[in-house]
Amino acid sequence: MSGHSHRTPDGFAxxxxxxxxxxxxxQAMRRVTDLFAERRAAALETVPDWQELRxxxxxxxxxxxxxxxxxxxxxxxxxxxxxxxxxxxEDAAAACRIVGELAQVHRATRLVKSKSMATExxxxxxxxxxxxxxxVETDLGEWIIQLAxxxxxxxxVPAIHKTRQQxxxxxxxxxxxxxxxxxxVLAAEARERLRQHFAEADMGIxxxxxxxxxxxxxxxxxxxxxxRMTTTLPKVHVAVMGIEKVIPRFADLEVFLRLLPRSGTGxxxxxxxxxxxxxxxxxxxxxxxxxxxxxxxxxxNGRANIAVDETMRETLACIRCGACLNxxxxxxxxxxxxxxxxxxxxxxxxLTPQLQGMHQxxxxxxxxxxxxxxxxxxxxxxxIPSLLLxxxxxxxxxxxxxxxxxxxxxxxALTWKLWAWFVRSPGRYxxxxxxxxxxxxxxxxxxxxxxxxxxxxxxxLPRLAKRPFRAGHKDGGS
Amino acid sequence: MPAPRPSRDVALFATCxxxxxxxxxxxxxxxxxxxxGCAVRFDPRQTCCGQPAFNxxxxxxxxxxxxxxLDVFERADAVVAPSGSCVAMLHRFPQLxxxxxxxxxxxxxxxxxxxxxxxxxxxxxxxxDLGARFDARVGWHDACHGLRELGVRDEPRTLLAAVQGxxxxxLRTRESCCGFGGTFSVKLPEVSTAMLDHKLDEVMEAxxxxxxxxxxxxxxxxxxxxxxxxxxxxxxxxxxxLASR
Numbered sequence: 001m002s003g004h005s006h007r008t009p010d011g012f013a014x015x016x017x018x019x020x021x022x023x024x025x026x027q028a029m030r031r032v033t034d035l036f037a038e039r040r041a042a043a044l045e046t047v048p049d050w051q052e053l054r055x056x057x058x059x060x061x062x063x064x065x066x067x068x069x070x071x072x073x074x075x076x077x078x079x080x081x082x083x084x085x086x087x088x089x090e091d092a093a094a095a096c097r098i099v100g101e102l103a104q105v106h107r108a109t110r111l112v113k114s115k116s117m118a119t120e121x122x123x124x125x126x127x128x129x130x131x132x133x134x135x136v137e138t139d140l141g142e143w144i145i146q147l148a149x150x151x152x153x154x155x156x157v158p159a160i161h162k163t164r165q166q167x168x169x170x171x172x173x174x175x176x177x178x179x180x181x182x183x184x185v186l187a188a189e190a191r192e193r194l195r196q197h198f199a200e201a202d203m204g205i206x207x208x209x210x211x212x213x214x215x216x217x218x219x220x221x222x223x224x225x226x227x228r229m230t231t232t233l234p235k236v237h238v239a240v241m242g243i244e245k246v247i248p249r250f251a252d253l254e255v256f257l258r259l260l261p262r263s264g265t266g267x268x269x270x271x272x273x274x275x276x277x278x279x280x281x282x283x284x285x286x287x288x289x290x291x292x293x294x295x296x297x298x299x300x301n302g303r304a305n306i307a308v309d310e311t312m313r314e315t316l317a318c319i320r321c322g323a324c325l326n327x328x329x330x331x332x333x334x335x336x337x338x339x340x341x342x343x344x345x346x347x348x349x350x351l352t353p354q355l356q357g358m359h360q361x362x363x364x365x366x367x368x369x370x371x372x373x374x375x376x377x378x379x380x381x382x383x384i385p386s387l388l389l390x391x392x393x394x395x396x397x398x399x400x401x402x403x404x405x406x407x408x409x410x411x412x413a414l415t416w417k418l419w420a421w422f423v424r425s426p427g428r429y430x431x432x433x434x435x436x437x438x439x440x441x442x443x444x445x446x447x448x449x450x451x452x453x454x455x456x457x458x459x460x461l462p463r464l465a466k467r468p469f470r471a472g473h474k475d476g477g478s
Numbered sequence: 479m480p481a482p483r484p485s486r487d488v489a490l491f492a493t494c495x496x497x498x499x500x501x502x503x504x505x506x507x508x509x510x511x512x513x514x515g516c517a518v519r520f521d522p523r524q525t526c527c528g529q530p531a532f533n534x535x536x537x538x539x540x541x542x543x544x545x546x547x548l549d550v551f552e553r554a555d556a557v558v559a560p561s562g563s564c565v566a567m568l569h570r571f572p573q574l575x576x577x578x579x580x581x582x583x584x585x586x587x588x589x590x591x592x593x594x595x596x597x598x599x600x601x602x603x604x605x606x607d608l609g610a611r612f613d614a615r616v617g618w619h620d621a622c623h624g625l626r627e628l629g630v631r632d633e634p635r636t637l638l639a640a641v642q643g644x645x646x647x648x649l650r651t652r653e654s655c656c657g658f659g660g661t662f663s664v665k666l667p668e669v670s671t672a673m674l675d676h677k678l679d680e681v682m683e684a685x686x687x688x689x690x691x692x693x694x695x696x697x698x699x700x701x702x703x704x705x706x707x708x709x710x711x712x713x714x715x716x717x718x719x720l721a722s723r
């Protein structure tokens with residue numbers, strides 16, 4: 001299933017239908033999300049103070065987000081003192097321009113990159129490809145997606161939608177290797193190719209999981225060692241970091257390191273944690289242990305606006321673990337591509353409309369049954385259902401006072417107006433119910449009303465009771 | 479046997495769905511509450527809590543209906559509804575009336591004394607055995623809003639455990655959403671049905687006669703698909719099970 005470029009956030013309904021028609025995809029999604037949920041549950045059992053940890057993490061994040069300018073300034077200052085070069089990118093275009101110029105200045109043509117959602121968000125690969133220097137993705141999943149010319153469908157498991165069989169076919173097609181659906185054979189093939197890219201690379205690009213304000217340190221978490229090599233082998237390392245990734249103290253990492261791997265992959269700790277505090281500045285005894293230059297690109301791209309919106313601010317507390325995706329029955333059913341955006345699932349449904357604007361993503365807050373499973377598993381207790389509801393209201397009523405509603409079908413608005421007029425008065429409510437009973441006797445009515453038709457497409461229609469409960473309770477007693 | 483002295487005055491919130499679609503569930507709720515020693519009153523001015531409009535983004539319309547709900551119920555000692563979802567909506571009123579602190583405060587006070595049936599019986603009254611008898615194997619569906627917004631998990635099980643002849647069967651997908659989600663079920667019917675089928679695939683294989691829950695809306699969704707798939711499993715509201723003798 002390719003031809004994904006036409007997908008948009010507002011195309012969710014059609015894209016979800018398309019996904020549901022793909023049995024291989026739906027079965028793979030169910031299997032893998034179940035597996036991750038089980039692993040997460042098992043990993044939690046080793047942490048008796050899980051709920052307190054979540055509260056601590058939430059408190060740290062909300063504290064920081066309320067003083068984001070302060071902590072960002074502290075972080076940038078500390079990083080600069082360590083010898084890193086800090087760049088501020090207001091939006092995606094600025095960030096791509098900065099990275100592109102760095103590649104130019106260093107005459108870097110062979111770029112490697114480790115997994116990063118921020119660079120996906122700004123479509124960095126496409127921008128660099130236009131300049132002839134597309135980086136090679138070195139995370140196995142990301143590399144598979146890059147070979148296939150697709151978008152990731154999960155925050156931490158980008159190729160979650162692909163089966164072993166499909167990956168084998170892709171390798172045969174793109175790399176000319178012998179067919180095999182043995183994971184170790186496929187991984188060995190990937191390792192062989194990627195090692196070559198590492199050896200030749202003259203610039204490495206990574207994301208950032210956490211940026212520590214007091215020390216200017218960045219932390220990159222991963223399992224394959226590819227991020228370690230991306231950030232240490234090439235002579236130039238460029239790290240793209242969303243401004244919400246900053247946390248105040250080094251000691252705060254302890255809280256997040258206990259929460260993130262367990263929530264994401266069900267691991268107690270990721271295989272690699274790279275703490276990077278400045279470039280190799282030739283300190284005797286430590287020379288040669290890293291890149292000669294470290295650039296930090298601090299990315300806003302709509303985040304500052306979310307940070308000043310007190311109702312929505314907690315969206316930025318997300319640490320990108322992906323637990324809400326694995327727990328979400330909608331995501332489990334349709335996968336990530338249906339969301340038509342870089343960030344899928346529950347977190348994507350609240351983040352995308354805020355980053356891209358409600359005018360092109362108003363469908364996403366409605367792509368949820370509001371079951372609340374996302375909130376239950378979120379390691380920083382983001383109240384996703386409440387934020388979905390707030391965004392639904394904004395989609396209907398307009399984002400700012402006086403602004404035109406982003407998504408309001410006139411007929412739908414009229415329907416709800418009428419509904420409220422009938423239901424807020426007992427007399428009119430009784431009248432409407434009586435009329436509905438007449439309608440219930442006419443099968444044609446049911447076939448014509450779109451909601452009824454949608455319901456009946458897969459489910460038997462409920463019948464109104466012959467007499468409502470209230471008919472037997474006119475006296476007010478029971 | 480003389481009736482026990484009323485221990486609580488209860489204002490019954492039938493819910494619009496219960497009133498219009500499932501009066502039998504509401505009757506059973508009254509029966510159960512009276513057996514638990516409550517004096518139950520039904521105020522016929524009641525209509526709906528406003529949730530359908532609220533969840534659809536039409537908060538202005540939701541506020542109009544929620545205001546009416548406040549007017550009808552705020553003088554009650556305790557409000558009880560055979561639904562977790564509608565009661566959870568009461569807890570959303572402060573969010574709905576965020577711009578009107580006085581109404582939000584009234585709403586918060588009302589939410590504090592509004593209860594879902596099983597939690598009212600077990601937590602408020604301390605009643606666990608209603609003398610019910612129901613010979614069947616029952617699978618339980620943990621309705622989302624009751625489970626995650628009100629913390630209703632043990633209460634229905636405690637009540638079911640006391641029902642003679644009833645065998646409770648715990649399903650692997652007991653906490654999986656049925657896919658109803660209000661207008662979600664008709665706006666994204668294919669997704670809603672995929673979620674529903676995931677659950678029913680287990681339900682239809684499970685050794686159960688009845689699938690039960692605390693919410694009529696979930697049961698409407700579950701029943702509609704079970705019927706379409708030609709399953710023999712029946713759906714019942716908890717109140718109906720507890721009222722059986």
